[in-house]
Amino acid sequence: MKILVAIKRVVDYNVRVQVKPDGSGVATDGVKMSINPFDEIAIEEALRIKEQGKADEVVVVTIGNSDSQQQLRTAMAMGADRAVLVETDSAVQPLQAAQVLLKIIEEEQPGLVITGKQAIDDDNNQTPQMLATLWNRPQATFASQVEFTGDNKLNVTREVDAGLETIQVELPAVVSTDLRLNEPRFVKLPDIMKAKRKPLETKVLADVAPDLQGQMIEVLSHEAPQPRSKGVMVESVDELINILKDKGLVG
Amino acid sequence: MHPDKLSSLLETELPGMAWSMQPSDLEKFGQDWTRFHDPQAAVVFFPNDIKEVQKIIQVANRHQQVVIPSGGRTGYSAGAVATAGEWVVSMVRFNQISDFNAIDQTVKVGAGVITEQLQHFAEEHGLFYPVDFASAGSSHMAGNIATNAGGIRVLRYGLTRDYVLGLTVVTGAGEILHLNKGLVKNASGLDFRHLFIGSEGILGFVIEAEIKLVSPPPNQAVMLLALSSLDAVMSVFALARGTLQLSSFEFFSDRALKHVMSHRGFDNPFEDLHPFYVLLEFDEDEDQAMHVFESGMESAWVNDGIIAQSIDQAQQLWQYREGISESIAHYTPYKNDISVKISQVPQFMQQLEDVLAAEYPDFETIWFGHIGDGNLHLNILKPESMDTAAFKTQCESVNQHVYGLIDSFAGSISAEHGVGLIKKPFLPYSKSAEEIRLMQQVKQVFDPNNVMNRGKVVD
Ligand SMILES: Cc1cc2nc3c(=O)[nH]c(=O)nc-3n(C[C@H](O)[C@H](O)[C@H](O)COP(=O)(O)OP(=O)(O)OC[C@H]3O[C@@H](n4cnc5c(N)ncnc54)[C@H](O)[C@@H]3O)c2cc1C
Numbered sequence: 001m002k003i004l005v006a007i008k009r010v011v012d013y014n015v016r017v018q019v020k021p022d023g024s025g026v027a028t029d030g031v032k033m034s035i036n037p038f039d040e041i042a043i044e045e046a047l048r049i050k051e052q053g054k055a056d057e058v059v060v061v062t063i064g065n066s067d068s069q070q071q072l073r074t075a076m077a078m079g080a081d082r083a084v085l086v087e088t089d090s091a092v093q094p095l096q097a098a099q100v101l102l103k104i105i106e107e108e109q110p111g112l113v114i115t116g117k118q119a120i121d122d123d124n125n126q127t128p129q130m131l132a133t134l135w136n137r138p139q140a141t142f143a144s145q146v147e148f149t150g151d152n153k154l155n156v157t158r159e160v161d162a163g164l165e166t167i168q169v170e171l172p173a174v175v176s177t178d179l180r181l182n183e184p185r186f187v188k189l190p191d192i193m194k195a196k197r198k199p200l201e202t203k204v205l206a207d208v209a210p211d212l213q214g215q216m217i218e219v220l221s222h223e224a225p226q227p228r229s230k231g232v233m234v235e236s237v238d239e240l241i242n243i244l245k246d247k248g249l250v251g
Numbered sequence: 252m253h254p255d256k257l258s259s260l261l262e263t264e265l266p267g268m269a270w271s272m273q274p275s276d277l278e279k280f281g282q283d284w285t286r287f288h289d290p291q292a293a294v295v296f297f298p299n300d301i302k303e304v305q306k307i308i309q310v311a312n313r314h315q316q317v318v319i320p321s322g323g324r325t326g327y328s329a330g331a332v333a334t335a336g337e338w339v340v341s342m343v344r345f346n347q348i349s350d351f352n353a354i355d356q357t358v359k360v361g362a363g364v365i366t367e368q369l370q371h372f373a374e375e376h377g378l379f380y381p382v383d384f385a386s387a388g389s390s391h392m393a394g395n396i397a398t399n400a401g402g403i404r405v406l407r408y409g410l411t412r413d414y415v416l417g418l419t420v421v422t423g424a425g426e427i428l429h430l431n432k433g434l435v436k437n438a439s440g441l442d443f444r445h446l447f448i449g450s451e452g453i454l455g456f457v458i459e460a461e462i463k464l465v466s467p468p469p470n471q472a473v474m475l476l477a478l479s480s481l482d483a484v485m486s487v488f489a490l491a492r493g494t495l496q497l498s499s500f501e502f503f504s505d506r507a508l509k510h511v512m513s514h515r516g517f518d519n520p521f522e523d524l525h526p527f528y529v530l531l532e533f534d535e536d537e538d539q540a541m542h543v544f545e546s547g548m549e550s551a552w553v554n555d556g557i558i559a560q561s562i563d564q565a566q567q568l569w570q571y572r573e574g575i576s577e578s579i580a581h582y583t584p585y586k587n588d589i590s591v592k593i594s595q596v597p598q599f600m601q602q603l604e605d606v607l608a609a610e611y612p613d614f615e616t617i618w619f620g621h622i623g624d625g626n627l628h629l630n631i632l633k634p635e636s637m638d639t640a641a642f643k644t645q646c647e648s649v650n651q652h653v654y655g656l657i658d659s660f661a662g663s664i665s666a667e668h669g670v671g672l673i674k675k676p677f678l679p680y681s682k683s684a685e686e687i688r689l690m691q692q693v694k695q696v697f698d699p700n701n702v703m704n705r706g707k708v709v710d
Contacts (some may be wrong), residue, residue: 186520189558
C-alpha cells in the first residue's frame with residue numbers, strides 16, 4: 001500500500017508573527033519556516049505505519065512556492081520515500097487545494113491519505129474533509145490513534161468535543177491528524193544527506209489542475225490583534241470579587 | 252535577638268514596612284537552590300522602594316544586624332542563604348520594567364524583574380536579551396547582576412556584566428549611588444558599577460539597572476552530536492567554531508542524559524548511548540552544519556547527529572541539556588563550577604578524569620557545562636544512604652585535589668555561580684592572599700560595619 005501525505009510550509013509555530021506594515025500579509029522575510037506541525041504528525045504516522053510493514057511507500061506532496069522544497073526534503077529526511085511539489089506562487093484556498101490533491105491521488109492511487117487537521121497559518125480545517133468528499137471516500141478527522149484491523153479497514157480514535165470517539169473507515173480513506181497522535185521523530189544528519197538523493201518531482205499547478213476554479217476568496221487586509229490591556233494582580237479573592245462587582249460583571 | 256524583641260524593634264524603627272516572621276517564609280526566603288544549610292533567617296523584609304531598603308540598612312547598621320539581599324533564590328553558592336539569624340531582604344516587589352528607549356536600545360529593570368520577563372520584553376520590542384540559562388524563569392535580574400551570571404550564550408554574547416550600562420545601588424553604609432547612568436562611554440575615573448557586578452550582595456543592594464538590549468540573531472539552528480570520547484569534545488569545538496557562527500556549545504555526559512531521560516520521561520534522542528554529547532546553536536546554515544558533522548565523522552569524533560527541523564524541536568533538544576540540573580537535584584549534588592582557558596580544556600579534562608577516578612571511586616559524577624567557554628559543571632551525587640553533612644565533608648576533602656589541579660591550570664574554582672558560603676573556603680585556590688585582603692578592604696569601604704551578607708565570599 002502507498003500512503004500519500006499532504007503537507008504545508010508555514011511560519012514556524014513558535015515565531016511571534018508580525019503583520020506587514022501595509023497590511024498586505026504576514027512578514028515572512030528571514031522568518032523561520034517549518035512544516036505545519038499537524039502535517040509533521042501526519043508524516044510521522046505514515047512512517048510508523050510503513051515501519052510496521054503495513055505500507056510500502058510514503059509519498060509527500062505539497063502545494064506551494066519553490067521554497068517548499070525545503071519542507072519536502074525534511075519529510076524525506078524523516079523517512080518519506082519521495083516527494084511531489086505542485087508549484088505555485090499564489091495562495092491556494094482549501095477547495096482548490098483539495099482539487100489539486102485529488103489530481104495527485106488519481107495519479108498516485110494511494111491506499112491511504114494522511115494530512116494535518118489544519119494548517120496553523122490560516123486555520124481553515126477544511127482541506128481533508130473537502131478532499132474526502134471530492135474523492136468520494138471515507139474521512140476520519142482529528143485522529144489521535146490509528147489502528148489497522150486487517151480487513152482493509154482502519155479503526156480511528158477521534159478527538160471530539162465530548163471526548164474520544166472511535167470510528168471504522170474502509171480504505172482508501174482520508175485521515176486528518178490531531179496533536180496527540182504521535183511525537184514526530186528528530187531528523188538525523190546522515191538522513192538529510194540521503195534525502196538529497198531521493199526523488200523530488202516538481203509539477204506546475206496549471207498543468208496539474210488546468211480547470212481549477214479561480215481565487216474564490218480575496219484577502220482585503222491583515223491586521224494584528226489589538227494588544228490586550230495589562231492585567232492586575234489582586235491580593236485576595238475578596239478583592240477580586242469587589243473589582244468584578246464594581247465593573248458590574250457579577251451581581 | 253528574641254523574635255518578640257525583634258518585632259517590637261521593627262515596629263518602632265521601621266513602621267509601615269512589610270516583613271514576615273512566619274516559619275514558612277523564613278524557610279522559603281532563607282535559602283537558595285543549595286541544600287547544605289538549615290535556613291535560619293530572623294525576618295524577611297519586602298521593601299517597596301529604594302527609601303525602604305535604605306532604612307532597613309540604617310537600622311541594621313544601628314543594631315549590628317546582618318542583612319542578606321535575596322533575589323530569585325536560584326543561586327548555587329548559598330550566597331542568599333541565612334544561617335545565623337540574619338535579616339533577609341527580598342526584592343520581589345521591585346518587578347517593574349520601564350523607560351524603554353528604542354534609540355539607546357536600553358531599558359530599566361527593577362532588582363526583582365525575572366530574567367525571562369526581560370527576555371520576553373526584548374522580544375516584544377524586536378530586540379534580544381541574550382543572557383539565558385535553565386533558571387531564567389525564576390532568577391532575578393539583580394541576582395544575575397550580583398553573580399555576573401553567564402549561561403548558554405556567553406560564547407557569542409558575553410556575561411551579564413556586558414549588558415549593565417547603569418546601576419542604582421544602596422551601599423552597606425546606606426548611601427545611594429547612581430553608577431554610570433546608562434552611558435556607553437564614560438572615562439571619568441573608577442567605575443564602581445563593575446565592583447557591584449558579581450559582588451554577591453557583600454557591598455550593598457542592587458536596586459535598579461539599566462540594561463542594554465541587542466538585535467536578535469538570524470534564525471538559529473540547533474544540532475545535537477553524539478561523540479565517541481571526551482577528547483572529541485574540544486576537537487569538535489575547534490571544528491565547529493571555525494565553520495559556524497556559534498551561539499552555544501554545551502556538553503554533557505551519557506549519565507547526565509540518562510538522568511534527564513528518566514526524570515522527564517524523554518526518549519533517547521539516538522538509538523544508542525554514547526559517552527558524550529555536544530549541543531550546538533548557531534546561525535542557520537545547513538551546508539556548513541553538514542560539513543561539521545561529516546568532518547567529525549571522518550575523524551571518528553562524531554558517532555551520530557540530529558538537527559532540529561522546527562523551533563519546537565530545537566527546544567526539545569535544549570531540554571536534554573537544560574533539564575540536567577533539575578533531574579539530579581534530588582541527589583543533593585555537590586556542584587563544582589570550574590573553568591580553565593578554552594585551549595587548556597582537553598588536558599585539564601584528562602587529568603581531572605584521573606583525579607576523579609582516584610578520589611571519587613564510589614560516587615556518581617555527572618559532567619556537563621558551557622564547555623565552549625572553558626566552563627565545566629562537575630556534579631557529585633550524594634549516595635542515598637549517606638548523611639548530607641558527611642557527604643559535604645567528603646566532597647570538600649576531595650576539593651583539594653580538584654582545586655589543586657585547577658590552580659595548576661590557573662583556572663577558577665567558580666566560573667559563574669559565585670563564591671557565597673560554599674566556595675569561600677576554597678577561594679585561595681583562585682585568588683592570591685593579597686587579592687583576598689584587598690577584597691576585604693574594598694568591602695569595608697562600602698560596608699564599614701560589615702552588615703552586608705557577612706560571612707559570604709570573604710571574612
Ligand atoms: C537549574 C539552574 C541552572 C542554572 N544555570 C546557571 C547558568 O547557566 N549560569 C549561571 O551563571 N548561573 C546558573 N545558575 C545559578 C543561578 O541561577 C544564578 O546564579 C542567578 O544569577 C542567581 O540569581 P537569583 O536571583 O536566583 O539570586 P539569589 O540566589 O537570590 O542570590 C544570588 C546572590 O546574589 C545576591 N543578590 C540577590 N539580589 C541582590 C540584590 N538586589 N542586590 C545585591 N545582591 C543581590 C544574593 O545575596 C546572593 O549572594 C543556575 C541555577 C539553577 C537552579
